[in-house]
Amino acid sequence: MADEPIWTALYPDGLSAAPPHVPTSLVTAWSDRVAASPESPCLIYFDSTLTVRRVDDDSDALAAHLQDRGVGRGDVVGVQLQNIPQFAIAMLALWKVGATVLILNPMYRGGELRRLIDDSRAIGFIGLDREGEEAASTLAGSTVAWRMTTSDLDLQSEDDPRLFEDAARVVVDGADDLLTAVQENAGRTPSAAEVRAEDAALLTYTSGTTGPPKGALNTHRNVLSTAVSFNAWQGIGAGDVVLAVAPLFHITGAVATAAATLISDAPLVFINRLHPEVMLESFNRHRVSVTVGAITVYNALLALDRGDAADLGSVRWLYSGGAPIPPSTVERFQERFGHYIHNIYGMTETASAVIGVPPGARAPVDGGSGTLSIGVPLPGLDARAVDTDGREVAAGQEGELQMRGPQVMPEYLRKPEETAHVLSADGWLSSGDVAIIDEDGWIYLVDRLKDQINASGFKVWPREVEDALYEHPDVYEAAVVGAPDEYRGETVTAYVSLRPGSSTTAAALQEFTKERLAAYKYPRHVHIIDELPKTQTGKIKRRDLRDAV
Structure with missing residues (x-):
């Protein structure tokens, strides 16, 4: 179409710049998958495979238990887990009852964790059993009315010593066990909750450029807009297998990996926390075709004594988010492993990946700054670079990157001044990143303004x-x-x-x-x-x- 942005000329075949059509909620999108392919594999964890039907039944049972605990529409529940199947099951269960998932980094301890719990007013907490006693002490006297724990040893039987050395299941006093709750409520379904597109699906805290952490509210519409767009961008469908490398407690893992895969026809492979040897072996073992990870993940593979292109023989696309990739790293990785690493860019405030290098394309390098392009806006997103007065700069000039589209959050939780600082009245989100947009629409991220x-x-x-x-x-x-x-x-x-x-x-x-x-x-x-x-x-x-x- 003549009125489409210039960058659509770089799009994969069949895609337009129009915002993708999305279901009403993540619950609706998940139900569509259950109806279409209930017996297909959904979650893979070492030697264990859970079908779509099994994940639906388990999340139903957990959702019914959560409703018994008083969890309902609009409530916030913290989830502090590594990349294990229980993370996905918990997210689905919470969405089914209309609750908001507060994703929490497992490194958060003591006052750091308590500040986010207090600010979010979370009423429940789901964490690893081995951290249960410490969490109980941290959360004492908070808004958290109940706690639940789970073991990363569950739902697999290999107990790989590289990940589980000295690991043991722990019974935590005063906390429910997630899988026990699932088993005891087997066959139950939760009471129907009205989940709307504008309801908050995820609450993710970001420090932003200044000040204390702020809770970015990502609605069901935000998450689905990013997930559907990113799936279409990569051509994800039956036959694909996605490896969960980006942590699910980070917006990239929660949306571009977990939510996007849960609403697709592809199974999601978990390997717990990152171990480069385990990751390398997982590509061939599970015939992984797509993954997204920070550049440090690919550096870790390069640092291994073994590994070459044969280990990544099933891969179609590799993406890297979190920080732009040095051109020399991309070249070194492709020379050894036979695959080009595609840049992807997003923010907590955009529900993850919204700018990316088209699959199969090679990102150009900006001649002035030597920066490798992060890509072009994905469907539904508009982008521009502006000067300090908010005026759009000419192609090829530096300016602050701004974005607008259905992926952009509506607000920071109970922080109207901070929201107004980054979101304009007409919906433009200020990123804090300095960027160059060239005449073809390629975007080059120069750096953070504060750096x-x-x-x-x-x-x-x-x-x-x-x-x-x-x-x-x-x-x-x-x-x-x-x-x-x-x-x-x-x-x-x-x-x-x-x-x-x-x-x-x-x-x-x-x-x-x-x-x-x-x-x-x-x-x-x-x-x-x-x-x-x-x-x-x-x-x-x-x-x-x-x-x-």
């Missing part, structure tokens, strides 16, 4: 320096920050971890970047450390490095 380094009045984006470092064969991971400097204002400072067996020096790395960057951009200080600090979702924590300088 810009001002060295002697010159603007330096950490990403550009990091990409230069990644070109060195000995560099495993790199992060660049600005260190306070009385003379320059800020000094470009690099932290690097090396590949096993490497012996390069900080001085050699500095010289390497000097050959590739302008004089004001190369790092004046290079620190070689064993491992860069990361979040549990695999993102490098620049903030921790800034605090250390």
Whole structure:
């Protein structure tokens, strides 16, 4: 169509820029799958396979139990689990009773966890049994009226020692056991709950660019718009197998992996927390065709002593979200494993993946910044780059990335001022990311606004320096920050971890970047450390490095 955005020329065949048609709710979409293919495989966990019917029956039983516990429409329940089948079953059960799933990172402890529980006013909590006693202490006196635990040893029998060494099931006083609740309520169905498109399906906390964590409310419409669009983008259907690598407690895993797969015809493979050897073996074992993971996941595969293209023989597409990929990493991975890593981009506020490289396409590199494109807007999303006054900049110019579409959240939970700060009256979401959109619609993410380094009045984006470092064969991971400097204002400072067996020096790395960057951009200080600090979702924590300088 002539009035479609320019970037639709890059779309997979048959797709248009129009917002995808979505069911009323995730419950409706799930019911459609149950009706269409009840005996097909749904969830795979090592040597165990649960059919669609089994998952539907188990989530019905759990939903009936939750209603007995008083959980209903609009209630918030925290789920703090690794990538195991119980996570998906719990999400479905909560959606069936009209509740909102508060996804919680298992690394959250003590006050950090309690602050999110208090802010969300969660009435229930589902977590791992081995963390049950600590959670009970943390949640004492909170709004949480009941607790439930489950073991990641359940629903499989292999007990792979690489993941389950010294693991044991734990009985937690005062907490229900999830599978026991399922068994005791077998055959029951919950009372029908009216679940509307505008009801909150997920509550995910994000620190954003400033201030304390904020709870982004992703509605059923938001989640479905992203999930349906991403499935269509990849051509997901019968015959595909999706590997859950991105943590389900992160928006990418919860939506682009879990929700998207649950409403498709493809089974979802779980391998618990990430172990690179287990991940590599899972590709061939389960004939995985698609996965999405942070770039640190693919770096972990590259760091293995074994593995080549034969191990990924069933793969159609690989996607990476969370942070843009250095071009050199993409090339190195394809050379060894035979597959191109496609960028995908999204935010908690957009219910995950909304910009991506078309399947089978190679992302261009921006000549000015050296940045690999994150792709083009997926169906239903509009995007633009604006200056500090909110005016759209010309193609090829830097500006803040803004997005608008049915994927965008309506609000932060009970934070109207913070909502108004990022959402305009006409629906544009300000990302906090600096981007370039070229004349063909390719989007290049330069960096975060808050991470810009001002060295002697010159603007330096950490990403550009990091990409230069990644070109060195000995560099495993790199992060660049600005260190306070009385003379320059800020000094470009690099932290690097090396590949096993490497012996390069900080001085050699500095010289390497000097050959590739302008004089004001190369790092004046290079620190070689064993491992860069990361979040549990695999993102490098620049903030921790800034605090250390």
